[in-house]
Amino acid sequence: MDPFADTLRRLREAFSAGRTRPAEFRAAQLRGLGRFLQEHKQLLQEALAQDLHKSAFESEVSEISITQSEINLALRNLRAWMKDEKVPKNLATQLDSAFIRKEPFGLVLVIAPWNYPVNLTLVPLVGALAAGNCVVLKPSEFSRSTEKVLAEVLPRYVDQSCFAVVPGGPQETGQLLEHKFDYIFFTGSPRVGRIVMSAAAKHLTPVTLELGGKNPCYVDDDCDPQTVANRLAWFRYFNTGQTCVAPDYVLCSPDTQERLLPALQSAITRFYGEDPRSSPNLGRIISDKHFQRLRGLLGCGRVAIGGQSDESERYIAPTVLVDVEETEPVMQEEIFGPILPIVNVRSLDEAIDFINRREKPLALYAFSNNKQVVKRVLAQTSSGSFCGNDGFMHLTLDSLPFGGVARLGICLRAHAGQPRVSPSFHGASGMGSYHGKFSFDTFSHHRACLLRCPGMEKIYSIRYPPYSPRKLRVLLMAMEARGCSCTLL
Amino acid sequence: MSKIGEVVQRARAAFNLGKTRPLQFRIQQLEALRRMIKEHEKDIAGALTADLHRNEWNAYYEEVVYVLEEIEHVIKKLPEWAADEPVEKTPQTQQDECYIHSEPLGVVLIIGTWNYPFTVTVQPMVGAIAAGNAVVVKPSELSENMANLLATVIPQYLDRDLYPVINGGISETTEVLKERFDHILYTGNTAVGKIIMMAAAKHLTPITLELGGKNPCYVDKDCDLDVACRRIAWGKFMNSGQTCVAPDYILCDPSIQNQIVEKLKKSLKEFYGEDAKKSRDYGRIINSRHFQRVMGLMEGQKVAYGGTGDAATRYIAPTILTDVDPQSQVMQEEIFGPVMPIVCVRSLEEAIQFINQREKPLALYVFSLNDKVIKKMISETSSGGVTANDVVVHNSVHSLPYGGVGNSGMGSYHGKKSFETFSHRRSCLVRPLLNDESLKARYPPSLAKMTRH
Numbered sequence: 001m002d003p004f005a006d007t008l009r010r011l012r013e014a015f016s017a018g019r020t021r022p023a024e025f026r027a028a029q030l031r032g033l034g035r036f037l038q039e040h041k042q043l044l045q046e047a048l049a050q051d052l053h054k055s056a057f058e059s060e061v062s063e064i065s066i067t068q069s070e071i072n073l074a075l076r077n078l079r080a081w082m083k084d085e086k087v088p089k090n091l092a093t094q095l096d097s098a099f100i101r102k103e104p105f106g107l108v109l110v111i112a113p114w115n116y117p118v119n120l121t122l123v124p125l126v127g128a129l130a131a132g133n134c135v136v137l138k139p140s141e142f143s144r145s146t147e148k149v150l151a152e153v154l155p156r157y158v159d160q161s162c163f164a165v166v167p168g169g170p171q172e173t174g175q176l177l178e179h180k181f182d183y184i185f186f187t188g189s190p191r192v193g194r195i196v197m198s199a200a201a202k203h204l205t206p207v208t209l210e211l212g213g214k215n216p217c218y219v220d221d222d223c224d225p226q227t228v229a230n231r232l233a234w235f236r237y238f239n240t241g242q243t244c245v246a247p248d249y250v251l252c253s254p255d256t257q258e259r260l261l262p263a264l265q266s267a268i269t270r271f272y273g274e275d276p277r278s279s280p281n282l283g284r285i286i287s288d289k290h291f292q293r294l295r296g297l298l299g300c301g302r303v304a305i306g307g308q309s310d311e312s313e314r315y316i317a318p319t320v321l322v323d324v325e326e327t328e329p330v331m332q333e334e335i336f337g338p339i340l341p342i343v344n345v346r347s348l349d350e351a352i353d354f355i356n357r358r359e360k361p362l363a364l365y366a367f368s369n370n371k372q373v374v375k376r377v378l379a380q381t382s383s384g385s386f387c388g389n390d391g392f393m394h395l396t397l398d399s400l401p402f403g404g405v406a407r408l409g410i411c412l413r414a415h416a417g418q419p420r421v422s423p424s425f426h427g428a429s430g431m432g433s434y435h436g437k438f439s440f441d442t443f444s445h446h447r448a449c450l451l452r453c454p455g456m457e458k459i460y461s462i463r464y465p466p467y468s469p470r471k472l473r474v475l476l477m478a479m480e481a482r483g484c485s486c487t488l489l
Numbered sequence: 490m491s492k493i494g495e496v497v498q499r500a501r502a503a504f505n506l507g508k509t510r511p512l513q514f515r516i517q518q519l520e521a522l523r524r525m526i527k528e529h530e531k532d533i534a535g536a537l538t539a540d541l542h543r544n545e546w547n548a549y550y551e552e553v554v555y556v557l558e559e560i561e562h563v564i565k566k567l568p569e570w571a572a573d574e575p576v577e578k579t580p581q582t583q584q585d586e587c588y589i590h591s592e593p594l595g596v597v598l599i600i601g602t603w604n605y606p607f608t609v610t611v612q613p614m615v616g617a618i619a620a621g622n623a624v625v626v627k628p629s630e631l632s633e634n635m636a637n638l639l640a641t642v643i644p645q646y647l648d649r650d651l652y653p654v655i656n657g658g659i660s661e662t663t664e665v666l667k668e669r670f671d672h673i674l675y676t677g678n679t680a681v682g683k684i685i686m687m688a689a690a691k692h693l694t695p696i697t698l699e700l701g702g703k704n705p706c707y708v709d710k711d712c713d714l715d716v717a718c719r720r721i722a723w724g725k726f727m728n729s730g731q732t733c734v735a736p737d738y739i740l741c742d743p744s745i746q747n748q749i750v751e752k753l754k755k756s757l758k759e760f761y762g763e764d765a766k767k768s769r770d771y772g773r774i775i776n777s778r779h780f781q782r783v784m785g786l787m788e789g790q791k792v793a794y795g796g797t798g799d800a801a802t803r804y805i806a807p808t809i810l811t812d813v814d815p816q817s818q819v820m821q822e823e824i825f826g827p828v829m830p831i832v833c834v835r836s837l838e839e840a841i842q843f844i845n846q847r848e849k850p851l852a853l854y855v856f857s858l859n860d861k862v863i864k865k866m867i868s869e870t871s872s873g874g875v876t877a878n879d880v881v882v883h884n885s886v887h888s889l890p891y892g893g894v895g896n897s898g899m900g901s902y903h904g905k906k907s908f909e910t911f912s913h914r915r916s917c918l919v920r921p922l923l924n925d926e927s928l929k930a931r932y933p934p935s936l937a938k939m940t941r942h
Contacts, residue, residue, distance in 0.1 A: 016845070018869075057933070087888035098886055103871055105894070182895065194690050201686035204679065204700070206899035209693065223922055234932055271933040281933035356505075369922050378917060382592055388919035431695040433914075446901065448874035448889035449867060450882060454713050454858060460879075464723055465760040465770035467546030 003172075007164045008107065008179055011134040014161040015106050020132045023079050025159070029129045030078075032157035033122065034071045037064055040153055044118055047145035051117065053284035058239060063118040070123045073436055074130040081130070081440045084449070097451040102444040104132035105206075106182035111173065111196065113187045114286050115242040115336075117143035120210075121150060124185045127439020133183070134162040138176060141169045142286050181205050183443060185434075193430070208432030208442055210244070212334045213361035213384075217247035218351045218377055220368030221256050228367045229263030232340070233271060235391025237318045240283035241338040245363040245385070245392040248335050249324075250342045251351040257322065257342050264340075265305050268318045276317050277310065285314040285337060294337040300330035301341060326354075348373060352380045360384075362429040363392060384429050493661065496653045497625055497668040501596050503650035504623040509593060512571055516564055518618050518647055522611070523560045525646040526553060532642070533607055536634035540606060541728060542773035551727060552607045555885065559612050562887050562904055563619045570619075570908045573917075586919040591912040593621030594695075595671035600662065600685070602676045603775050604731040604825075606632035609676045609699070610639065614652070616907020622672075623651040627665055629677075630658045631775055670694050672911060676733075678823075679896050697900030697910055699733070700893050701823045702850035702873075706736035706880065707840045707866060709857035710745055717856040717878070718752035721829075722760065724880030726807050729772035730783075730827035734852040736880050737824050738813070740840045743833040750793045750809055753829065757794070757807045766804050774803040774826060783826030786819040790830070815843070837862055841869045849873075849895035854880050873897050 019025060037044070041064060048054040048063060074081075084099040108128045112121035121139050128135045137154075139147045151167040166172060177184075177199035186196045187210040200207045219228055236247055252260065272279040285291040291314040298307055298319065306319035316338050324331060324341040331341060345351045355364070355377075364383035366374045374388035434442050462471060490498070508514060526533070534548035543551075574589040597617040601610030610628050617624045626643070628636040640654040655665055666673075666688040675685045676699040689696045708717055725735050741749055761768040774780040780803045787796055787808060795808030805827050813820060813830035820830060834840045844853070853872035855863050863877045873893035876883040883889055884903075892901025902910050 055933075087886070089888070090886060093882075093886055098883075098889060100889065101867065101875075103894075190693060193693055197690035197693065198687055201683050201690055204682055204686065204698070204896055204899065211693070224924075227922055227924065230928075230932065267932075273934070279934065367922060371919070374919055378590070378919075382913065383915065385916035386590075386918070388586075388917075389922040390918065390920045431693065445871065445894045446890055447872065447894070448883050448886075448891065448901075449877075450875065450879070450886060450889065451863060451877040452879040452882070454716050454856075454878045457716050457719070460720070463550070464719070464756075465547075466762070466768065467544065467550075467770050469546075472546050472549065 002175070004166065004176055004179060007166075008136070011107055011136065011162060011164060015104070015134045019159075020104060020129075020134060020162050023082055026130055026132055027075055027078055029158050029163070030071050030075050030126060032159075033126065033129070033154075034068065034075075036154055036157040037068055037071070037122075040149065043149055043153070044146070047143075047149050048118065050145040051114070051143040052239065052242070052286060053282070054239065055281045055283070057281065058283070059118075062239065063116055066119050067122045067126070070126045070436070070439075074126050074440070077437065077440075078130055081437055082132075093450065093452075095453055095456065097449075099449050101447040101449050102131070102441070103447055105443065105445055106133060107136070107180075108133040108183045108185065108443060109136045109138065109176065109181040111138045111184070111186045111188065112140055114140035114142035114146075115239060115244070117146040117150075120187050121146075124187070124434060124439065127434055128183075128185070128443045129158075129163075130440050131443035133443055135164075136176070136181070137163070137165045138173060139165065139167065141167065183207070185432075185442075186210065190429075208434065209430045210432075210434075211362070211430040212244040212336070213359060213363075213429040214248040214331075214334050215245060215361045215363040215365065215383070216351075216355045216358075217250045217365040218348070218355075218367065219250055219252040219256055219260065220348070220366070220370065220373050221253055222369045222373070223256070223367050224369070225256070225259040225263040226266065229260055229267045231367075231390055232260075233264055233267040233318070236340050237268070237271070237282065237338045240285060240316070242283070242286060242336050243392070244334075244336075245395065247340070247363075247365050247391060248361070249331065250340060251345050251354060252342060253346060254344050257344060260342070261304055261320065261322070264320055268305060272318060276306075277308070277313075277315050282318070282338075285316060288314065290314075290337070291316070294335070294339065297330040297335065297337070297339055300324055300328040304342075306338075348376065352377065355381050360429055363387070365391060491664055493655060493664045494668060496655060497596065497665070497670075499650050500623040500625055500653055503648070504593070504596055508648070509618075509621040509623065509651060512567055515619055515621055516567060518652070519560050519564050519615065521646040522615070522618070523557065525642055526557060526560075526611075529638070529642050532638055533635075536632075536638045537607065539634040540603070540632040541731070541775060542771070543728070544769050547727065547770065548607075552605055555608050556611050556615065559615045559887070559904070559907075563615055563908070566905065567619050567908075570905060571621075582918065582920075584921065586917070588917050590915045590917050591620070591908075592915055594911060594913050595622060596625060597622040597911055598625045598627065598665065598668075598670040598673045600673070600675040600677065601626070601628045603629040603632035603635075604728060604733070606635035607639075610635075613674050613676075613902055613907065616902055617672075617674075617911045618652070620908050620911035622911055625665070625670070626652065626654045627662060628654065628656060630656065672696070674900075674902065674910070675699065682898070695900075697892065697902060698898040699891075699902075700851065700896065700898040701733045701825070702848055702852075702893065702897040703737040703820070703823050704734060704850045704852040704854065704872070705840075705844050706739045706854040707837075707844075707856065708739055708741040708745065708749060709837070709855070709859065709862050710742050711859045711862070712856045713858065714745065714748055714752050718749060719756040719759075720879050721854075721856075722753050722756035722807075725829055726757065726760070726771070726827050727881075729774060729805065731772070731775065731779075731825050732881065733825075734874075734881050734884055735825075736829075736852075736854050737850070738820065739829060739831045740834050740843060741831060742835060746811055746831055746833060749831065750811060753809055754794050761807065765807050766799070766802075771804075771807075774805055777803065779825070780805065783824065783828060786822075786824060786826070786828055788818075790817065790819060795827070837865060841866065844870050849893070849897055851893045851897040852876070852881075852883070871895070873901075 180203040193209045301321040301324035306317035308317040321341040362384040366377035534545040537543035537548045669692040674697040765771040790810040795806035798805040808828045810830040851873040855866040887904035890901035890906040891903040
């Protein structure tokens with residue numbers, strides 16, 4: 001028995017009937033989403049606290065506020081985004097109308113992860129709805145409390161003829177993936193990303209995959225260690241390290257390491273107190289499985305800071321490891337936890353080589369007072385995105401494209417009116433991008449349209465057979481004279 | 490490691506050396522490509538004649554000129570496209586540099602096909618080279634002469650390590666697909682498109698698939714039928730119908746069907762004479778298998794014109810079928826041959842419904858003097874692209890992305906879109922490493938900062 005056939009059929013019929021085309025319908029869905037966030041903010045915060053021990057501050061800044069911001073941006077710009085995009089014409093098409101029409105794909109599947117379960121479920125949803133699609137949402141079963149709120153409360157706020165939430169685990173996801181969707185948006189691990197893309201291949205469904213990576217963080221000798229440590233610590237331990245764009249490991253010289261360690265300790269103490277376990281600002285690991293995995297990593301290298309853990313709470317202290325070998329597990333997999341290994345390199349060249357030997361990461365960081373150093377790291381490496389002298393701050397810019405995790409609003413204000421841009425990721429860190437207008441474009445088919453006038457036939461007739469060398473000469477002369485594109489007139 | 494594996498590794502090693510990073514290098518390669526085309530025009534036309542019975546006119550006008558124009562356009566625009574793109578900043582990032590930096594992806598695989606074997610193989614190369622990638626090219630073995638020509642001349646003009654040509658059939662293609670690429674662009678059919686995407690999924694390689702479909706051509710009653718039929722005949726029968734954006738079938742009201750037939754016939758005679766077999770401008774079917782397939786599609790149909798073929802020369806006469814039953818075989822698969830079925834519908838709504846019941850096509854055509862008809866047809870259907878009151882030509886506008894949707898493909902290229910398709914657009918934020926005072930607000934502990942908890 002196929003548990004989803006009816007739901008999917010209902011959504012497809014609504015789409016075919018054109019329900020989601022009018023801007024007003026889409027705006028109403030977005031407003032509904034906004035009301036859901038406002039009316040159930042506390043419920044969501046509680047769910048996030050249960051799932052991840054997320055502080056109210058983090059919930060606001062990296063989940064709710066960001067999503068609200070995205071909704072507001074979409075509402076403000078919807079009609080502009082929906083407009084046909086005129087394109088430059090060549091001489092042959094001067095009298096024609098040439099434009100790109102943005103159309104919804106149809107039935108979209110959004111598969112969301114557990115680490116920012118509100119943000120990473122709802123922000124893609126905003127884009128998919130704004131673009132006029134019908135959407136099936138598959139939240140993560142690991143963030144159980146949030147999943148419950150999304151499955152039980154959210155549908156009341158969005159037109160259910162065009163929207164459905166499907167809770168469940170790998171079995172449900174597998175069953176869903178057997179069906180044909182017109183677009184699939186997936187955030188999660190590369191391993192599952194491959195499964196999703198293979199399933200999508202059977203139906204030739206285009207995909208956006210937001211995956212992960214080991215994001216290197218190069219710290220130059222020429223820097224102020226405390227400033228660097230503050231920034232590193234904050235971005236590393238935010239959400240207990242469960243952030244795909246968090247700095248994953250540090251590359252620096254032994255000298256810089258000596259200066260960084262006390263600075264990191266100072267930052268950690270300032271942020272989380274003497275006993276981080278009792279700090280309301282430090283989260284917990286999502287599941288026992290991940291906790292065990294991370295606890296195993298604590299055995300790598302030598303613990304310089306932290307290292308404590310408590311299974312009953314899935315608590316892991318903000319930890320820094322040193323004397324780490326490249327071959328150890330902590331340097332082989334994406335950490336996704338509050339552990340920061342430091343790997344020593346003797347020079348910038350060695351750091352760049354180290355980075356380039358490995359998979360392209362989602363994000364890449366370089367800290368230095370010397371701008372040339374920062375620019376060199378940028379120029380000689382590749383990554384989804386890059387930030388010099390900070391952590392994932394670049395995510396706060398509407399105008400930079402993003403494929404990945406949390407955006408951080410520094411002052412709890414929505415970032416009004418700035419066009420956002422999303423970085424495209426490629427390879428193991430993902431493909432495609434979203435946020436802001438990029439979401440809208442990702443979830444739209446860009447249809448090339450050329451409207452020609454039925455006249456002008458005398459001019460067009462040069463393209464018809466029978467061909468002759470003379471005709472070719474005439475055409476070539478005409479092209480050269482105008483020095484422009486006149487293909488096929 | 491297999492020979493193919495070695496070729497790909499060599500391309501990757503050459504890429505990793507950084508040779509393709511400077512724009513000057515990329516432009517030099519594109520200029521060399523242009524020289525190659527100009528110096529070997531006759532050879533290119535010769536290969537097309539041997540493979541598809543084309544002549545020097547349509548070799549130039551339907552293939553070579555596209556690529557030359559693409560090269561011109563790209564060389565001119567490359568500095569602009571490749572430049573860092575500053576973006577709008579937030580209040581918190583006013584002191585910072587915020588921009589998008591375009592980078593090559595790495596090693597790109599381009600798998601060509603046989604119907605426009607020069608264009609569909611070389612035009613994507615232009616964008617891939619411009620974006621700074623190494624490019625492995627796998628031409629279609631069905632257009633054998635072109636495949637051999639490309640394998641011979643490309644290494645004479647372009648860097649041999651960075652831009653290798655790999656020839657062969659299914660087993661070589663399978664071998665190539667085992668390697669890891671940073672983007673794959675495939676032009677061909679839906680079935681193989683799925684195989685390519687499955688192979689790409691193993692390495693999480695992004696892909697562009699240029700596939701096909703049955704491109705509908707709606708002819709309204711309110712229309713200049715002379716002009717419409719001439720344009721339709723031109724687009725349908727060029728290359729003997731073997732064009733992915735050719736109008737596949739006509740939808741029209743029964744009252745104008747006969748006129749359409751007459752006018753199509755008239756244009757066909759103007760283009761190809763009474764006996765198209767004698768025309769130098771009329772193509773041939775690529776191979777016997779496709780010849781048999783297309784001939785089979787005519788069985789049991791009402792033939793208003795043509796309907797004959799010659800297996801020895803793989804010639805199929807320009808053919809028009811009338812009153813075609815939508816359930817018949819000719820309406821079930823992409824024809825890709827010089828057979829034009831006409832299906833009668835009684836209204837625009839019926840035509841739209843007919844189109845929407847089927848897979849999304851690569852192209853959609855509508856002929857009408859009435860703007861409202863055109864607007865309605867476009868807004869109530871979907872397709873890769875559209876041309877109204879003409880056929881095929883939306884392809885030729887650089888600034889329009891060329892690609893499909895649904896079964897007709899994913900992703901697109903041409904002009905700037907090529908550059909973007911083959912680039913990674915990397916978000917960059919560069920801050921000064923100044924004192925943290927202004928950033929203190931973001932650090933924990935947060936209790937004091939929350940107005941409610």
